[in-house]
Structure formats: structure tokens, C-alpha cells
Amino acid sequence: MKEYRDDFPMLDKNIIYFDNGATTFKPKCVIDAISDYYNNYSANAHRGDYTISYKVDVQYETARKKVAEFINADFDEVIFTSGTTDSLNMIVDGFFKNFLESGDEVLLTKSEHASNVLPWFKLSKESGININYIDLDENLHVTMDNVIKAINPKTKVISIAGITNVVGDERPIDEICKYAHANDIFVIIDGAQLVPHKKVDVKKSDIDFLAFSGHKMCGPTGIGVLYGKKEFLEKLNPTRLGGGMNESFDNPNEVYLKELPSRLEAGTPNIAGVIGFSAAIDYLNKIGMDNINNYEKKLKSYLIDKLIKLPYIDIINLESDSGIVSFNIDGIFSQDVAFYLNKYNICVRAGNHCAKILKSKTGVKNSLRISLYFYNTYEEIDKFVELISDKEKIMKEMI
Amino acid sequence: MDSELKREIILDNYQNPFNKDGKDDLNYEKVNSNNESCIDNIDLYVLIEDKIIKDIHFNGEACAISTASTSIMLKNIIGKNVIDAIEYINNFMNMINENDYNEELLGEGIAFTDIYKQQNRKTCVTLPYVGIIKILKKYI
Numbered sequence: 001m002k003e004y005r006d007d008f009p010m011l012d013k014n015i016i017y018f019d020n021g022a023t024t025f026k027p028k029c030v031i032d033a034i035s036d037y038y039n040n041y042s043a044n045a046h047r048g049d050y051t052i053s054y055k056v057d058v059q060y061e062t063a064r065k066k067v068a069e070f071i072n073a074d075f076d077e078v079i080f081t082s083g084t085t086d087s088l089n090m091i092v093d094g095f096f097k098n099f100l101e102s103g104d105e106v107l108l109t110k111s112e113h114a115s116n117v118l119p120w121f122k123l124s125k126e127s128g129i130n131i132n133y134i135d136l137d138e139n140l141h142v143t144m145d146n147v148i149k150a151i152n153p154k155t156k157v158i159s160i161a162g163i164t165n166v167v168g169d170e171r172p173i174d175e176i177c178k179y180a181h182a183n184d185i186f187v188i189i190d191g192a193q194l195v196p197h198k199k200v201d202v203k204k205s206d207i208d209f210l211a212f213s214g215h216k217m218c219g220p221t222g223i224g225v226l227y228g229k230k231e232f233l234e235k236l237n238p239t240r241l242g243g244g245m246n247e248s249f250d251n252p253n254e255v256y257l258k259e260l261p262s263r264l265e266a267g268t269p270n271i272a273g274v275i276g277f278s279a280a281i282d283y284l285n286k287i288g289m290d291n292i293n294n295y296e297k298k299l300k301s302y303l304i305d306k307l308i309k310l311p312y313i314d315i316i317n318l319e320s321d322s323g324i325v326s327f328n329i330d331g332i333f334s335q336d337v338a339f340y341l342n343k344y345n346i347c348v349r350a351g352n353h354c355a356k357i358l359k360s361k362t363g364v365k366n367s368l369r370i371s372l373y374f375y376n377t378y379e380e381i382d383k384f385v386e387l388i389s390d391k392e393k394i395m396k397e398m399i
Numbered sequence: 400m401d402s403e404l405k406r407e408i409i410l411d412n413y414q415n416p417f418n419k420d421g422k423d424d425l426n427y428e429k430v431n432s433n434n435e436s437c438i439d440n441i442d443l444y445v446l447i448e449d450k451i452i453k454d455i456h457f458n459g460e461a462c463a464i465s466t467a468s469t470s471i472m473l474k475n476i477i478g479k480n481v482i483d484a485i486e487y488i489n490n491f492m493n494m495i496n497e498n499d500y501n502e503e504l505l506g507e508g509i510a511f512t513d514i515y516k517q518q519n520r521k522t523c524v525t526l527p528y529v530g531i532i533k534i535l536k537k538y539i
């Protein structure tokens with residue numbers, strides 16, 4: 001997909017960027033859309049009776065429609081948030097805090113991101129819900145058998161990533177939703193690593209809540225989405241109150257809130273973020289999510305085929321089906337390898353990748369992670385593999 | 400000192416770190432050193448008697464630079480009284496922060512004189528110092 005590289009100002013800086021799981025580069029069309037807002041119609045939304053504010057409203061709500069279409073939701077099921085973390089916190093605090101009772105059980109896995117663990121930990125402290133984990137198989141994947149095994153009459157929620165950020169495994173969402181719903185269990189999907197890389201259809205998959213971030217899919221930072229089925233969003237208490245979300249208020253007993261989606265978007269929203277995100281969605285649609293997904297899989301296989309030939313490399317997730325590869329070089333601390341690669345302008349991530357409870361499962365605390373996106377190339381992988389093919393050189397140059 | 404020699408000192412302290420065995424007994428005080436931006440995590444076990452640093456051991460998962468830095472720090476402050484140890488540390492930190500410092504006092508710590516060229520590794524070098532200073536302060 002080399003034809004798209006010219007669209008990214010960051011890609012002409014002689015950098016090989018393999019940390020797309022953390023955030024992605026932005027194409028010029030996204031940057032331009034944001035500048036256009038600040039340069040040409042910089043006004044607030046939902047406020048003014050004048051032309052430029054009207055234009056903001058139109059852009060803002062058009063963005064919502066685009067996001068809705070992108071995941072096949074209805075427009076009032078799309079709430080703009082600051083990102084996945086914000087969305088997940090709203091789901092837990094705004095909905096499940098009221099809904100769950102002491103003794104109810106929430107199922108997670110050991111490979112969830114902090115933002116899908118800590119809000120639940122907090123709730124468990126506050127209201128006595130129990131947290132349990134779906135077992136991962138030997139490849140660290142979630143299987144239907146293990147989902148079924150983990151469920152008991154107390155289970156009320158399954159909250160898991162669609163694709164995880166360390167192992168990169170894709171979860172069988174459709175089957176999980178089907179089985180869960182037959183047992184009156186909610187399913188929340190952390191889509192941070194899924195939505196940027198694969199077509200998601202919330203209706204077809206029957207997902208109850210979905211969270212994702214704009215910045216991991218060519219959009220700006222500080223903008224994300226909370227999707228919920230309308231019947232559930234109706235019952236989601238706003239965790240923030242203020243302007244833009246109320247109809248009227250006189251005294252504490254007379255506060256009337258707006259309809260969805262405004263009810264859940266208090267305060268001046270991240271307008272520039274929404275407008276940039278809208279451009280990012282157009283951009284991804286133009287390339288085609290299936291093309292993106294297929295290409296990433298090919299790149300990833302290409303990388304794995306080369307890595308397995310190196311005897312001192314231990315790949316943690318050989319079997320995963322996304323563009324994420326986690327590995328260690330025998331005898332060298334992951335961060336030292338990352339520093340070494342940085343000397344050659346290659347950006348990879350070292351660490352535990354915010355999945356701190358995974359280490360109790362794998363025994364591996366830290367690893368290097370490569371996370372690919374459609375603008376990465378076979379040549380970049382060749383360059384990278386060449387650099388890590390010489391262990392002596394790494395030892396020599398890492399400090 | 401040329402950079403090749405400095406590199407060798409660091410590598411040697413990384414591959415054969417001094418007192419990296421996590422020796423612990425009831426008389427040793429334990430302190431953890433970690434920092435947000437880097438994934439290193441080191442435990443120091445410190446024995447101070449009559450304001451003299453009698454012994455320190457360490458353990459943990461850390462990169463080459465912070466492992467070597469810990470090893471070198473230990474070699475330089477064990478046996479010193481608390482005040483002199485703090486003086487060593489202040490001088491070392493002055494070097495890291497590109498202030499005036501006395502080269503003579505650095506010992507093997509001199510291997511890190513060029514580290515300011517790699518700002519992102521400063522946190523690695525200073526990692527053990529964050530922990531030890533917490534303990535030493537209690538003795539002054």
C-alpha cells in the first residue's frame with residue numbers, strides 16, 4: 001500500500017514507525033481538516049445563531065453519522081468521548097455501577113489493557129462485584145470453550161478487547177455475544193486495537209457496548225467513541241454534567257436533560273478532534289478496511305517468517321491474527337533492543353504495554369512489540385530484520 | 400577517557416553486576432526504584448549502621464544502563480558514611496544534569512559522562528539514585 005505513504009508528513013522523515021498500537025501517524029487530509037476548522041470557522045457547536053457556528057454543527061453531526069455508518073450503528077448510539085479510556089470508564093461508572101449488585105460477576109481476561117481493568121477493580125471495591133478471568137489457551141487466545149467454562153449464574157458482564165494490544169489475538173466476538181445474550185450477559189468490546197484494523201459491524205456482531213480511539217486510526221488524539229445499544233445508553237447516567245446536555249434546570253429537583261446523544265456530551269466538545277476524526281474515517285473508507293486488514297496480515301506473516309529463522313528470538317504470539325508481534329531477544333533486555341533500534345530511527349515499543357496482569361500468565365514481564373499499519377512496507381521489515389540479525393552488534397551498540 | 404573504554408565499563412558492570420543477588424535479611428532495609436517513563440524496576444537492600452553504609456545488594460529487571468549504573472553506584476558508596484555518600488551522589492547528579500562536577504570523585508561513574516547526549520537514557524542512569532536517596536535522607 002505504498003501509494004498511501006505520500007499522504008503522511010511523518011513518513012518523509014526517515015523514520016520506520018512500528019508502534020501503531022500506541023498511536024498512528026496522521027494523513028495530511030486529517031491535519032488539513034483540523035487547520036481548516038481553526039482557520040476558517042472556529043466557533044463553538046450547538047450555540048450560535050450565526051453562519052460559522054452553524055457550519056460547526058453540521059460538521060460535528062456529519063462526523064457522528066460517518067462514525068455510525070463506519071460501525072453500522074444508529075447516529076444517536078454514537079457518543080464522542082476523549083478516547084477508549086474515557087468510554088470504558090463511562091460504561092462502568094455510568095451504567096454498570098447502577099446495574100450490578102454485590103456478588104454479580106464480571107468476566108475479563110488476563111491480557112486486557114489497564115483501561116479495561118482498573119475501572120472494574122474500582123467498581124469491585126465500591127460495590128462488591130466479583131471479577132473473574134476467562135482462561136487463555138496455550139497461545140494466549142480466548143476460546144469459546146473457555147468462555148463457556150468461565151460463565152456461572154452470577155455472571156452479568158463480559159468485558160474484553162476485540163484484539164489485544166500485547167498478544168494481538170482476535171476474539172470470537174460474534175459467538176461470544178450470541179452465547180452471552182442467550183444467558184442474559186452483557187458484552188463490552190474494547191475496540192481500541194480492533195476498529196482501526198478491521199471492519200466492525202455492531203449490529204451483526206450484536207455488541208452491547210464498544211469503545212475505541214480516533215488516534216489509533218489516523219485521527220487526532222483526544223477523540224474517541226462510546227457506542228452503546230440505544231436502550232442501554234438511555235439508562236447510562238452522565239458521569240459529567242454541565243452545558244450542552246441539559247434542557248433546563250431550576251433547582252436540584254428540577255433538572256431536565258437532553259436526549260441522546262447530547263445528554264452524554266457535557267461541555268464544549270473536542271470539535272477540532274471530531275472534525276479531524278471525520279476526515280480520518282473518510283480516508284480509511286477510501287482505502288477500504290478489508291484491504292487494510294488483508295495487507296496487514298500479509299506484512300505480519302512476512303515478518304514472522306523472517307523472525308522465526310533467527311534462533312535467539314522468542315516470539316510470544318506466533319499464532320495471532322493481527323499486525324502485532326511481541327517478542328524478546330534471548331539475553332537482552334527489551335528496552336536495550338528498543339534503544340538500539342532507535343539509533344537507526346526505528347520506533348518499537350518495549351515494556352509491558354499496559355497489560356500488567358498478563359505477566360502472571362506468561363511469566364514474561366517485558367517484551368518488544370511491533371504493531372503494523374497499512375503504511376508499513378516489506379522494505380521496512382527487511383531493514384529491521386537485518387538490524388536484529390546480528391546479536392553481537394546489538395550488544396555492542398545498545399549502550 | 401575514550402568512549403570505547405566507557406562502553407566497556409558499562410558493559411562489564413551490566414554483565415557482571417556487583418552485588419546483584421537480592422541478598423536480604425531482617426537487618427536490611429528494602430527500597431524500590433522505578434520510574435514512570437521506563438520499565439526498569441530495581442529493589443535495593445541496604446544495611447546502614449552508625450550512619451555508615453555497611454552493605455547494599457540489589458535485584459530486579461532492568462536495562463543495561465540502569466543495571467550498570469546501580470552496580471557502579473554500589474561500588475562507590477558502600478563503606479562511606481551517609482554524608483559522604485550523599486556528596487558522591489550530588490556530584491554524580493551534577494554530571495548527569497550538565498552542571499559543574501568533580502571528575503576525580505566519580506570512580507567508574509565517569510563512564511556515564513556522555514549520557515547527556517542521549518536524553519532518553521538519563522532516567523535509566525539515575526534510577527538507582529532515586530531509591531537510595533530515600534533511605535539516606537532518613538539518616539541525616
Ligand SMILES: Cc1ncc(COP(=O)(O)O)c(C=O)c1O
Nearest residue numbers: 083084085113115161165192213
Ligand atoms: C486494547 C487497548 N485498550 C485501551 C487502550 C486505551 O486507549 P486510549 O489511551 O486511547 O484511551 C489501548 C491503548 O493503548 C489499547 O491498546
